Amino acid sequence: MKEKAFFVERPHTIEDLMQPHLLAHERKYRLVKTIELGKIDYENFVTDMLADRQFIEDNAGLCSRGEVWQCLLIRQRRCRDGILVMPEGGCYVGWAALTNVIEQSLDEADQAADPTVARYSAEKVFDRLRKNIYEPKT
Numbered sequence: 001m002k003e004k005a006f007f008v009e010r011p012h013t014i015e016d017l018m019q020p021h022l023l024a025h026e027r028k029y030r031l032v033k034t035i036e037l038g039k040i041d042y043e044n045f046v047t048d049m050l051a052d053r054q055f056i057e058d059n060a061g062l063c064s065r066g067e068v069w070q071c072l073l074i075r076q077r078r079c080r081d082g083i084l085v086m087p088e089g090g091c092y093v094g095w096a097a098l099t100n101v102i103e104q105s106l107d108e109a110d111q112a113a114d115p116t117v118a119r120y121s122a123e124k125v126f127d128r129l130r131k132n133i134y135e136p137k138t
Contacts, residue, residue: 003098004028005084007069011024014046014083027069029084029095029097030063033074046083049093057091073099 004026008017035055037045045053056072063086064070075082081099088094 007095007097011096015088029069031073032070032079036077052091060087060090
């Protein structure tokens, strides 16, 4: 089974990815490469996704659109959470989405706390990403 995510066109910041959407609007994707960034570089990336990035340009040729989008996963070092990226213009984010890893891990935590909870909220996803960016790892 292919993973699915809701991709947003030309997001400026990570907040732009926090949109309610219908499941029917999610696209199938496959990761072609994971790029891990240091904390400061990742924070810089998620607060200005339209800036030209060398790491995107270096890997844009691996990506393609079709029935299943072949995309990059950009994440902070030592974190599972991240941003799915479909490059545009070779060096910046044309389309982006939150990874399903975030959604799955939040669903598991929610269900452990309350088995009647079956869905996550965009606010929880954002809080988790913000925590990863702004709080030091131990």
